[in-house]
Amino acid sequence: MQPQKAHKIELNIDYPCPCRRRGRLTPITLTEAFGCSRCQQIFVVEEGGYVIEQLSASYPYKRSWRWTGHQWNVVHSGLGDSYLPLALGIVLVLLSIGLPVALRNPAGMNIILWAIVALLLAVLPALMVWLAYRR
Template sequence: MRWQKPVKIDLNCEYPCPCRRKGRLLPIILTEAMGCDRCQQIFVVTDKEECIEQLNPSYPYKKKWRWNGKRWIFAQKPWQESYFYFMISCFLACLLVSTPLLITLTGGFQLISGIIVGLILILLSISLWLAYHR
C-alpha cells in the first residue's frame, strides 16, 4: 500500500461515515467532534486535524481513519504494519526449530521434551496470530 499524504479535516464540512456507506458525518456544534446521522457514532478529530477516532466506551481498542480527499483510509499504527511480518517469521522459526529437533531425537525423555518445546513454540506463534487479528 502506497503512503498518501493525509488531508486536514474541516469541521465545517460533511464527510461520508467510515462505518456505513450511506451515513454522513455532520459536525457537532461547539466541539471538535462529528456524528453520523445513520449509525449514531461519534468521532473526534485528532492528530493535528488529520485523523478521526471513533468514541466507543465499550470497545477498548480505538479505531482511526485518515481522509485522503475521496474516502476514509484505516489508519494503522507503524508497529502494526510490521507486526504481520514479525508474526510470520516467528511461525517459520518455530517450524524450523521444532521439526529438526523432533527428527533427531531418538526417544524417551528427549522426545517428550522436544515435543513439548515444539508445541510451546507453535502455541506462541498461534497466539501472536490471534493477537494480530484483534
C-alpha cells in the first residue's frame, strides 16, 4: 500500500490529536502551534506547514507527524530510533580489532592497548548519549 500524500496543515482548523487520546488539536492564537484539549500537549508546525512536532521535555526524541487528510502518520527520523544497535555494532568492531592486536603484542604494550580499548569503550556510550539528548 502506498503512503498517502501529506496535506498542508491549516492553522485555523481543528484536528484530532496524534497521541490517540481522542483529544482535539485547536490552534493557539498568534502562533504556529496547536494545543490538545485532552492530553494538554503542545504541537508546533514545522517543515513548511506539512509536519507537526510535539514539544515535550520528558521525551528525549522529537516526535513528529504528517497529516494525510484523514489521519496522522508518524515521521521517522532515521538513525534516531536505532542508537542501541549502532552502539553495539561499534563496540563489537572495536573489540574485534582491539583484542587480536592486544594479544599479539609483547606484555609491556599489552597493558597500554587494553587501557586504550577500555577508554574507548567507556567514552563511546557517553558520546552516544550526548548525541541523543543534545537535540
